[in-house]
Amino acid sequence: MRLKLFAIVVLLVVGGAAVAVSTGILTPAATNATSLLTAAASVTDVTDEIAATGTVEAASQYELAFGVAPLETAGSSTSDSTANSNSLASSIEWPVTEVKVAAGDQVTAGQVLATADTSDLESQIADAKRAVSSANLQLKQARSDHADANGTAAKRQTQIALYNAQTAAAKARADLAALVALRANKTITAPAAGTITDVAISKGSDAPSGVAITMISGELRVSTEVVESDIAAIKLDQQAAVTVSALDASLQGKVVSIDPVGSASGSSGVVSFAVTVALVSPPAGLRPGMSADISIVAASATNVLAIPSRALSGSAGAYSVRVVASDGTVSVRNVEVGLVTSSLAEIRSGLQAGERVVTGTSSSQNTTTTVGGGGAFPGGGFVRQAR
Numbered sequence: 001m002r003l004k005l006f007a008i009v010v011l012l013v014v015g016g017a018a019v020a021v022s023t024g025i026l027t028p029a030a031t032n033a034t035s036l037l038t039a040a041a042s043v044t045d046v047t048d049e050i051a052a053t054g055t056v057e058a059a060s061q062y063e064l065a066f067g068v069a070p071l072e073t074a075g076s077s078t079s080d081s082t083a084n085s086n087s088l089a090s091s092i093e094w095p096v097t098e099v100k101v102a103a104g105d106q107v108t109a110g111q112v113l114a115t116a117d118t119s120d121l122e123s124q125i126a127d128a129k130r131a132v133s134s135a136n137l138q139l140k141q142a143r144s145d146h147a148d149a150n151g152t153a154a155k156r157q158t159q160i161a162l163y164n165a166q167t168a169a170a171k172a173r174a175d176l177a178a179l180v181a182l183r184a185n186k187t188i189t190a191p192a193a194g195t196i197t198d199v200a201i202s203k204g205s206d207a208p209s210g211v212a213i214t215m216i217s218g219e220l221r222v223s224t225e226v227v228e229s230d231i232a233a234i235k236l237d238q239q240a241a242v243t244v245s246a247l248d249a250s251l252q253g254k255v256v257s258i259d260p261v262g263s264a265s266g267s268s269g270v271v272s273f274a275v276t277v278a279l280v281s282p283p284a285g286l287r288p289g290m291s292a293d294i295s296i297v298a299a300s301a302t303n304v305l306a307i308p309s310r311a312l313s314g315s316a317g318a319y320s321v322r323v324v325a326s327d328g329t330v331s332v333r334n335v336e337v338g339l340v341t342s343s344l345a346e347i348r349s350g351l352q353a354g355e356r357v358v359t360g361t362s363s364s365q366n367t368t369t370t371v372g373g374g375g376a377f378p379g380g381g382f383v384r385q386a387r
Contacts, residue, residue: 059218
């Protein structure tokens with residue numbers, strides 16, 4: 001009987017505990033231990049840098065074709081292959097007789113790169129000369145007819161014919177002059193010293209109507225995009241650090257151009273501006289098209305007292321910090337601030353080197369589950385602690 005009574009009591013105690021937990025009689029008592037995070041004011045360099053990713057390119061790219069003057073395009077970006085063609089030059093057949101270069105070759109200014117047969121050009125020039133002679137005869141006849149015309153109607157008709165003849169003669173002369181001008185570019189030569197990047201012609205075949213040979217020239221540089229929120233801090237001649245991962249190289253450069261007009265790209269619609277950084281002493285093996293990481297120094301303060309910028313409270317002109325004394329007491333102190341970056345803030349007055357400022361807080365929570373009202377289970381109760 002006593003065993004049965006004891007079992008019943010145990011069941012009642014366990015059941016009561018379960019009910020207490022489910023109904024909230026057992027409640028967690030939480031305690032927070034909070035500590036201050038601090039950092040010491042120290043003398044260092046504060047630098048505001050703008051980071052971007054760009055592409056190595058040459059200062060100039062030239063698109064070369066038979067019958068067309070060399071066309072210089074900005075940088076070394078790929079362009080439309082028909083950009084350097086015109087309707088008259090493309091109407092001429094240019095059978096290639098010699099190709100003297102291949103992609104990757106280094107060339108000098110004035111060097112002959114390719115030649116073509118000009119038989120078709122000379123044939124069209126001869127036709128144009130005959131067209132000029134015919135137009136001149138027709139113009140002469142129109143003038144004579146107009147001079148001999150009698151009556152208002154006849155005068156009007158011959159005047160119209162004279163105007164048409166004058167227009168036809170002028171066009172014939174212009175067509176002849178345009179064809180003769182093509183002779184100056186019957187041979188493709190390098191307009192400057194540089195590197196051949198593409199050859200789209202071969203000996204024995206007719207040259208294409210577009211670009212025949214592409215080359216780059218001038219110093220290597222890096223083109224990048226800077227978002228509108230940073231562009232105001234970019235100035236010409238600012239120093240830049242350039243890293244080319246492909247060569248494991250760290251280079252120096254400076255800003256040489258800033259596009260005055262921005263453009264929006266991507267779904268975000270963020271406006272950015274093209275910025276070009278010229279490279280100082282680029283290493284061997286650096287090639288257009290390689291990617292590069294750029295860090296442009298927007299502002300800097302050397303050998304100044306500084307603290308983590310997250311320690312600042314307030315706004316420009318009214319900053320303050322919390323200073324921790326040696327005895328652990330904390331006081332608020334106004335400070336004069338100079339250059340502020342995302343990580344460091346220059347302190348011009350209000351602090352001394354070595355003084356510690358509050359940068360934040362950290363806390364840990366101790367949670368103890370106890371019987372509501374401060375009681376405990378018989379036999380010492382149940383305690384669960386989480387940290």
